[in-house]
Amino acid sequence: MAVSKCNRLNGALIKELLDSVESVLFDCDGVIWRGDQAIAGAPEVINSLKKNGKRVFFVTNNSTKTRKMYADKLAKMGFNATEDEVFGTAYCSAMYLKSVSKLKGKVYLIGSNAMKEELLNVGIEEVGTGPDPITGVQIDWANVPLDPEVKAVVVGFDEHFSYMKLNRALQYLSNPECLLIGTNTDTQLPLEGGKAVPGTGCLLKAVETAAQRKAQVVGKPNHFMFDCVANQYGLDPAETLMVGDRLDTDILLGSNCGLKTLLTLTGVSTLADAKDHQLSGCPDRLGMVPDYFVETIAELLPALQG
Incomplete structure (x- = not known):
């Protein structure tokens, strides 16, 4: 895998990254949906990952919903997901x-x-x-x-x-x-x-x-959020990918826990934000630089269906 950070994920690199992981953690709002609308292609990405043998989990700092409420929302949007795969801060x-x-x-x-x-x-x-x-x-x-x-x-x-x-x-x-x-x-x-x-x-x-x-x-970017998933499912950090739209929570969680990280630009943080952190030289800010970025997670779909 590439050593440098903040790489555009496309072409053969997508398959290379997905082949290197067995588990994928997804933030929710801004990554797989916005409000009550699924991001185009997101359900197909999640469902295809599972068909390809990947374990998928949903990690969110939102404390206003139970696991069941999230599972119901995911199902209504066409995601193949179970209550046990949802890890919210509640x-x-x-x-x-x-x-x-x-x-x-x-x-x-x-x-x-x-x-x-x-x-x-x-x-x-x-x-x-x-x-x-x-x-x-x-x-x-x-x-x-x-x-x-x-x-x-x-x-x-x-x-x-x-x-x-x-x-x-x-x-x-x-x-x-x-x-x-x-x-x-x-x-x-x-x-x-x-x-x-x-x-x-x-x-x-x-x-x-x-x-x-x-x-x-307990929530992102604190280590416990990942531990909560890892302890129940035996996740290996080196074989886990964190996908999120916020540098200060999702990407920093991945950095804190030794995960591979992917920023999607459908939510809060921008590529300019990531580049600013990368150029800062500040150790604390470097933890918020993703390994890879995409415009939307739908870009993963061709590699999953090919």
Whole structure:
């Protein structure tokens, strides 16, 4: 395989790359779909990879959906995918608390109903989902009732995030033995037409700042996201390809874990972004330079069907 980075993937190089891997990890939004529309050719790529004996997994920092919800969405779009192949941060956070933290207690959850469901699936109870309206005055806030069984604060995407939720997290985290877990640090969620809304990273930073604590983050580019897949399926990093549209999450995850990396230009990051990192000479930024890039993953199809 080529030693240099940021190579245009085409021709015989596509087959060479695919022949060198047995497993492929795909980010979702911006890679295989945009919103509720599959990217042209993406279902055929995924299904052909499987027909060619490759193992395919879906890894996403989105914490608002369960594995089943993702599997249902994939099926509706024509992807041959199962629930067990989906690794979102809602599921991975639950697995981290169960397998790594070995949590004995409840979670104060700043997050979605999907996160609540994934926690319950591994036997962890939560408190906190839904709105938490503010009442009283400051001394009341500082003495807000707390559940003594809560042993961790978990922060994911929460459309009901509020001052009172931030305050309640602070009160729990004033106990140094209470864990702080974050799903991911993405600061913006890109939308169609160049628009964006604040991402989970903004909420997590607020909690970290209030509590003067640093969270353990489970999502991309953290190593645990890959470990979660690798430990269940015995993946060999040297024979695994990470395909994504974000340099700071997808490609950096691949670099952190020793995977081959492929950037698709159908989402957030641009080729100019990758080149800027490559020319920077900064070790931290070099980790965000992909091995290869394509305009769209549909470019893999001829090599898979030929």
